[in-house]
Amino acid sequence: MTIYNLSIITSTGFPYFHKKLKNLPEGLKLYQRFFDFTEERYRDHDLLDPTSSFELNAGLVSALFEFAKNIDKKILTLEFKSITQSNKSQQGSPSAKKYTGDALITMQTETYLLHRSVKQKINLIYNTMISSKIPLETAYSISSEEEQKITEILTDHKAKNRVIKNQNELEQLTNSLINEMGNYGLYNVVITSFDLSPITVLGSKFSFEDIEGILRNLGEVPDIDPMEWKFRQSFYKDSQVWVYIINSGVGVTVEGMFQPYFYLLFAASESYFGDFPGKLTAKFNGIIG
Helix, strand or coil, X not given: CCEEXXXXXXXCCCEEEEEECCCCCCCCCEEEEEEECCCCCCCCHHHCCHHHHHHHHHHHHXXXXXXXXXXXXXXXCCCCCCCCHHHHHHHCCHHHCCCCCCCEEEEEEECCCXXXXXXXXXXXXXXXXXXXXXXXXXXXXXXXXXXXXXXXXXXXXXXXXXHHHCHHHHHHHHHHHHHHHHHHCEEEXXXXXXXXXXXXXXXXXXXXXXXXXHHHCCCCCCCCCCCCEEEEEEEECCEEEEEEEEEEEEEEEECCEEXXXXXXXXXECCCCCCCHHHHHHHHHHHHHC
């Protein structure tokens, strides 16, 4: 499980909905991701005097640390993105506002997930189930059917079902490919959803838990075009591992949103596969495409 919980609140702190998917793992660095669907109310901090600006930042930092301590969590890094001058001017224009509600969706996840894909999941949840309920303070609660739908979106239910349906054929194919490429350093093949959540681990070198550990050390994953691949370096214990990341170009469609699978090849460092990733992609697509 790569997404551990999800909360929907308002900017005033009204707790509308919380869904726990799994207990948080102990001792691991996780991301708290925020998705803002509130009405834009921009205040130009460049116009503040230095003392006022410092007081605002100090208040934010101290409040976050005090709150985190009270819920038994420790903040190590707070990532933020400053607003560009063009975005500042756009936020002052009513025509530039995408959302008119007051909802903030936050979730705790593994660090290696592709943020752009996670954001697509959250947009899907907001647009299909939350936006029509604004204002949340007076809205009916999430129904059991809607809650189940949210869970299925977050856990890649449809993508997993297709893989499970073809699991035996995928395992037989992978065993054949590892027999062919094992001498060239191929260890495992992993199928993930479009946000890089592992669905199934094929091959016997690394376990599911090992794969998660390697992904946590992977670093940032770049955009990859359909049917293309890139590789990144990671490590397992004291050994370096190369991870080839392939955008399969095939996948499932959920509520009108296409969600491609990724195929990940875990291999010895400095392995060279030539056009093998393309060959593997064609064979896997023939099974689950």
